[in-house]
Amino acid sequence: MAFKGRKSSNKNPPFFSHEFVIQNHADIVSCVALLFVVGLMIQATSPYAYMFIALHHNSTEQTNVESVVRYTYGLKDVCVTFFYFLICIVIHAIIQEYILDKISRKLHLSKVKHSKFNESGQLLFFYGMSIFWGGHIILKENLLLNFSSLWEGYPHTEMVFMFKFFFIIQLAYWLHQFPELYFQKVKKEEMPEKICYATVALIFISAAYIFK
16 A cells, blocks of 8 residues: 655655655555564564564463453563554554545645644544444443442453453554654644643553553
């Protein structure tokens, strides 16, 4: 999949220049992510690729085949978060180019409104996905009818696959916000607010993941 990028001039920017990286960052990142996927297919590199793609810290006893697989958290989660951090950058670019840019061109937005529209559009997709996914987990784990399970047996050191994966994606998303400041050419005066917003969200998600 090739992304068109945003060209500021008719000339192609020099290789590995700032403009080149910004215009082609989605292609570059997708190639890096693809290396992990290809590495999973090669016997010599599959253990290393598996470390970045699959969830780790399985706490389920292997003797009990019928039990629900449960996980804890650990250092290997950093590797998994990095891989899905790359995926978040690619998805961000896909949403931007194939949905938001097309809508904004039809609306003929100014530069200021265009920037706000892009930011709001990206957050709308993310929050919509989070609400739907979180609601699915709540219903599947029967947390509405068994509300007391949220504090009974605290701290909860184990979690099911979807619960852990939800947190990994949340962490990856807020981490990907930092390089997006560069890729989206955010103005310097706007950066502190956006960095603070992403940092606070990252701290709260991390705390919820560790001290759940």
